[in-house]
Amino acid sequence: MRTADGPGLLTAKAAALSSLTDILHQSPALHHCRIAVAAGSRDNGYSADIYAPLPPTRPFIAPPSPSQLREMPAETALPEATTVCVVGAGPSGMACALGLAARSIPVVLVDALEAGHNSSRAIGIQASALEALNATHPQLVTDLLSDGIPSKTFTTIDLAERELLRLRLYDLAQYTQFPFMLLLTQHKAERRMRAALSAAGVPIHWNTRVTSYTPSDAGHVVSFASGQTLTARYVVGADGHHSTIRFLAGIALLNPLTRQPSAPSPADPSFVVADVLLAEPIPPNLPRDRIQIMVGGGGMVLSAPLLSDSPNPRKKNFFRLYLGVGETPPSSPDLAYVQAILDTRGPGAVVKTEHGVVKVEELLHAARYRTRPALVEKMVQRAEGREAWTVLIGDAAHGNAPAGGQGMALGICDGAELAAAIHEHLTAPAGPGPDAMDVYAARRHAVAYQVVTLVEDIMQVEKGGMDWKSRARNNVIWAAGRVAPVNRLLAWKISGLGNKDIKGKV
């Protein structure tokens, strides 16, 4: 595996940072365009990101499909004790459990659900997460690659269909085996991760909801809704945005921009996520090989092509759309609602061509949700005087808007890195100075802060209209994106590979 910290890139990065920062500072129109490339913006004190779904149109967590039910392993009894109890079998918890299993660290993975999620959520995995998984489970990554479409570029266009930015992820080929964002649905990625866990001999204990946990001399005693208990030295809260572990540990979730407790606000941006089959012919301005974001209409119109499981040829036009909306969307966004947005601010809506606007033939699923930036005040907590640790990872620790496709990758990297930190913590002799858990906590907090602020900056562009300020900002992006080092720096950050450079303050 190639390393992702090439000195040439770092030099280019420094140059690009200063030039882009200069451009930004010189333009009053960009006052609000805080592209988080300034090296000094690491601040452990805050960060954030959250997916806070509104009540969904259908049960947000769909019941298990027949194939999921077949996949569910025979009931395995919970042991009375383990080293690590991972709470939550989403991508973050599974990445952590896989990393622990690869290091032969005893782990118990529990989840309150009957089976894995199969709802519409993330659409892609960044290179950083593929690298993290590949380090211990290369077969898993091979399987994931076979399920997805490598988006080697990431294009942003405005309402006039001017290409503002073509992010060249393929330029990262000298630093990663995965110079692209892999487009695949989250539920498919999770399915592959569950198969990898099963191959590693780690069962998932479904229907196993944590209700409380308390420190003891032997570690934390975790209690489940069933009345069973389990003792574990490390409790990993990978239990999503509404984390029970975070609540029980009394760890605050903050808005990183205000440092106030993260709380819903009418100003939180809303999105509609829609899985659709598009009608033939698909116009050429809707790419089938990459993500495209259209901005300028007051909310993004993101399209991502996905591979369908179905042999039905009609399903080859399977896309997921993320539509940023200025107002609260209906509780059940229907085909007409989605089409109306495409008709007013999708590709072909303003620039008229013979192809017209893309037509949605069938709406497979749609949900509305809103987001706000959030980050826990700390990711690791030790029970006083005890060898009992609580760690929060993934959405339990942070949340951000879908812009830039960062959430799932960040959680996977949290989980994979935590497994390595626990291994080091268990095996390295205790000495003066910070231990592996302290270093992990500081680093991942700083990484999450960077990602959340990066996403907030991208959101400013995506929320923009065609007013002079937005146009000025878009012009700067257009110009900056044509400077090769700047383009590569942005690709480096979006891919998550740049997070390797972040240390955090211990």
Ligand SMILES: Cc1cc2nc3c(=O)[nH]c(=O)nc-3n(C[C@H](O)[C@H](O)[C@H](O)COP(=O)(O)OP(=O)(O)OC[C@H]3O[C@@H](n4cnc5c(N)ncnc54)[C@H](O)[C@@H]3O)c2cc1C
């Ligand atoms: C609509 C939507 C669109 C999204 N789009 C993107 C995108 O484009 N790109 C991207 O990268 N990310 C996206 N995300 C975010 C991404 O889905 C999350 O970042 C990711 O799911 C986080 O994974 P996780 O494992 O941390 O948490 P989750 O996936 O939420 O998993 C948490 C698990 O914990 C379990 N659990 C909860 N409480 C308990 C308990 N008390 N006891 C036991 N188990 C419990 C739950 O059942 C669940 O299975 C999107 C999210 C949403 C909602």
